[in-house]
Amino acid sequence: MNESDSERLANYLESYGYALAQNINTAGAVILTTCAVRQMAEDRVYGLAPQIKANNPNCKLILTGCLSGRSDVQERLKDVVDIWLPIFSLPKLIKLLEPERTEINDETGSYLSILPRYSSTFTAFVPIGNGCDNWCTYCAVPSARGREVYRPAEEVLAECRALISAGYKEITLIAQNVNSYQSDDYNFAQLLKAVAELPGEFWLRYATSHPKDMSDELIAVMAGNQKICQHIHLPAQAGDNEVLARMNRKYTREHYLALINKIRTAMPEAAITTDIIVGFPGETHEQFLCTAELFRQAKYDLAYLAEFSPRSGTPAARMIDDVSAGEKSQRKKALDEILSRTALENNQKFLNQEVEVLVNSARGERCFGKTKTYQTVQCQGDKSLVGQVVKVKINEVKNFGLYGELVK
Ligand code: SAM
Numbered sequence: 001m002n003e004s005d006s007e008r009l010a011n012y013l014e015s016y017g018y019a020l021a022q023n024i025n026t027a028g029a030v031i032l033t034t035c036a037v038r039q040m041a042e043d044r045v046y047g048l049a050p051q052i053k054a055n056n057p058n059c060k061l062i063l064t065g066c067l068s069g070r071s072d073v074q075e076r077l078k079d080v081v082d083i084w085l086p087i088f089s090l091p092k093l094i095k096l097l098e099p100e101r102t103e104i105n106d107e108t109g110s111y112l113s114i115l116p117r118y119s120s121t122f123t124a125f126v127p128i129g130n131g132c133d134n135w136c137t138y139c140a141v142p143s144a145r146g147r148e149v150y151r152p153a154e155e156v157l158a159e160c161r162a163l164i165s166a167g168y169k170e171i172t173l174i175a176q177n178v179n180s181y182q183s184d185d186y187n188f189a190q191l192l193k194a195v196a197e198l199p200g201e202f203w204l205r206y207a208t209s210h211p212k213d214m215s216d217e218l219i220a221v222m223a224g225n226q227k228i229c230q231h232i233h234l235p236a237q238a239g240d241n242e243v244l245a246r247m248n249r250k251y252t253r254e255h256y257l258a259l260i261n262k263i264r265t266a267m268p269e270a271a272i273t274t275d276i277i278v279g280f281p282g283e284t285h286e287q288f289l290c291t292a293e294l295f296r297q298a299k300y301d302l303a304y305l306a307e308f309s310p311r312s313g314t315p316a317a318r319m320i321d322d323v324s325a326g327e328k329s330q331r332k333k334a335l336d337e338i339l340s341r342t343a344l345e346n347n348q349k350f351l352n353q354e355v356e357v358l359v360n361s362a363r364g365e366r367c368f369g370k371t372k373t374y375q376t377v378q379c380q381g382d383k384s385l386v387g388q389v390v391k392v393k394i395n396e397v398k399n400f401g402l403y404g405e406l407v408k
């Protein structure tokens with residue numbers, strides 16, 4: 001989401017005659033798009049912001065993203081940040097930079113209606129909304145990004161149409177919880193179907209589904225349309241019902257596992273990935289073992305494993321962070337080992353098979369890309385293949401990568 005926001009910021013400023021600076025130390029303005037999900041990301045901003053201002057005292061330092069609305073951050077960085085910009089106030093940025101300017105585009109519309117300057121020529125993120133109303137107790141996003149707001153379906157479809165006619169090969173619809181999408185009589189499943197039915201050859205992805213409201217309709221739409229990549233990112237966060245309740249996730253492990261079962265029945269080849277937080281306040285060893293058991297049963301292809309870190313202002317920050325750092329790291333390691341096994345097992349089915357790969361980078365004589373189910377693939381080839389969908393015959397599989405030869 002931050003990447004997409006930065007693309008909108010770039011296009012917005014270019015529309016007022018600004019251009020990308022070549023050197024941060026001589027730039028007239030520097031924008032920090034911040035993330036508040038983990039403490040580490042926040043700490044980086046505390047180091048970076050004073051450093052930017054020290055090296056370039058004349059620049060206007062603009063801080064946007066998840067930290068921009070936090071009063072403790074504003075206090076801490078008050079001497080170095082010139083403009084605090086909640087991202088939904090993007091249409092007002094020019095007034096803040098140049099108060100005397102008179103020709104100004106509409107400052108009242110949604111910031112999501114501002115088109116981005118895409119950083120890639122073949123793959124694009126298309127936000128369908130912003131904000132989150134779910135209030136998971138550990139998460140900084142709802143207070144940082146505000147209530148859920150969704151883009152009109154026609155606007156999303158128009159952006160996708162333009163990308164397809166410009167030759168984009170991959171479109172990813174994004175929102176904190178796509179399943180809550182509702183606009184112009186479209187729910188998310190209907191929107192996804194409408195995008196997939198646009199004429200043209202492209203791959204369609206989305207992120208992220210909340211397990212509490214991923215619908216049967218969405219599973220059926222995914223199973224029934226070739227253009228929709230069969231990769232589902234379904235954050236479990238934990239596998240113990242008591243921990244899930246204290247996280248305010250509003251589903252049970254039984255519900256989650258039933259969902260996995262429905263997905264695997266409808267799409268036996270689908271890849272399923274997840275997010276897990278280990279060491280949530282009060283998580284006992286037995287409760288962690290329930291998470292490990294769910295993790296084993298779900299047979300994930302990939303997982304983002306995080307150690308709980310208290311985020312200022314969230315309910316979980318007021319709970320006792322009583323799982324030691326050593327224990328959190330042990331729990332993470334245990335899940336990592338399960339993941340290595342399930343990912344390798346899942347990847348075996350690709351051995352000696354031909355797969356389609358969208359090449360996203362090249363180094364020397366090697367190309368790197370992703371399959372429709374999000375496996376990373378390496379094969380021989382050069383940068384002329386970047387942005388193309390190629391066929392690769394897989395001759396070696398590892399836990400997090402497939403290796404093969406280009407099929408001519
Ligand atoms: N909307 C998505 C969902 O429902 O799961 C997740 C978005 S969140 C910005 C990205 C991930 O960061 C979460 O899935 C969670 O695993 C992790 N995360 C968020 N807050 C955290 C915290 N306080 N400590 C550790 N990890 C955290």
Ligand code: SF4
Binds near residue numbers: 141
């Ligand atoms: Fe955060 Fe929960 Fe919203 Fe995801 S669903 S962004 S974890 S509050």
